[in-house]
Amino acid sequence: MAEPRYPLLSLSRLRMGIDGPGVTTLIAGAGCPLRCRWCINEKLLREAPAEPVTARELYERVKIDDLYFRASGGGVCFGGGESLLHADFIRAFRALCPADWLICAETSLAVDPAAVRRAAEAVDRFIVDCKDWDEEIYRRYTGGDGARMKENLRLLLSLVGQERVTVRVPLIPQFNTPEHQARSAAALQALGVTQLDVFEYVIREP
Numbered sequence: 499m500a501e502p503r504y505p506l507l508s509l510s511r512l513r514m515g516i517d518g519p520g521v522t523t524l525i526a527g528a529g530c531p532l533r534c535r536w537c538i539n540e541k542l543l544r545e546a547p548a549e550p551v552t553a554r555e556l557y558e559r560v561k562i563d564d565l566y567f568r569a570s571g572g573g574v575c576f577g578g579g580e581s582l583l584h585a586d587f588i589r590a591f592r593a594l595c596p597a598d599w600l601i602c603a604e605t606s607l608a609v610d611p612a613a614v615r616r617a618a619e620a621v622d623r624f625i626v627d628c629k630d631w632d633e634e635i636y637r638r639y640t641g642g643d644g645a646r647m648k649e650n651l652r653l654l655l656s657l658v659g660q661e662r663v664t665v666r667v668p669l670i671p672q673f674n675t676p677e678h679q680a681r682s683a684a685a686l687q688a689l690g691v692t693q694l695d696v697f698e699y700v701i702r703e704p
């Protein structure tokens with residue numbers, strides 16, 4: 499099998515308390531199956547012109563912060579784009595980075611369940627953006643299938659347990675309301691999710 503490569507867009511170093519515990523380097527990658535109305539960067543939706551790197555090449559770039567990661571209990575966070583499109587790459591990276599680096603993945607779970615299974619074996623903490631639990635709102639906002647996100651979240655919880663999963667529950671201007679947001683949070687809690695990040699998207703139109 500060909501060595502997996504990651505479509506690297508950018509590295510953001512020395513982040514604190516944003517992408518998981520400790521000091522973190524955010525590794526942004528290209529490509530996403532969703533088309534959210536307020537996508538933070540539509541460049542992330544396209545594979546090109548990202549730079550494909552091997553796990554070894556990426557490791558050589560991020561290891562400069564090894565001491566910060568170890569001292570703070572942090573590590574790297576794969577974001578995007580959709581990080582779980584690159585589950586095999588993350589597994590390859592996990593295999594060669596120090597065992598005490600924390601590996602996080604930001605994901606919408608809009609992926610094949612097989613990718614969730616593969617990622618569950620390599621990722622320490624998942625940060626899931628569920629958009630909205632209402633499938634019609636989800637479809638209007640993302641163009642994707644909310645039922646699939648729910649199935650994948652159930653699968654993820656069964657594989658790794660709720661203590662390794664944080665779910666972001668956004669208030670999305672023009673798409674949902676505080677009542678929808680509260681209903682989403684309640685549905686997630688009923689599923690066993692205990693770590694919820696309830697917040698509001700800040701929209702910066704060009």
Ligand code: SF4
Nearest residue numbers: 530532533534537579
């Ligand atoms: S999931 Fe994230 S990267 Fe993908 S379209 Fe939505 S906001 Fe953009």
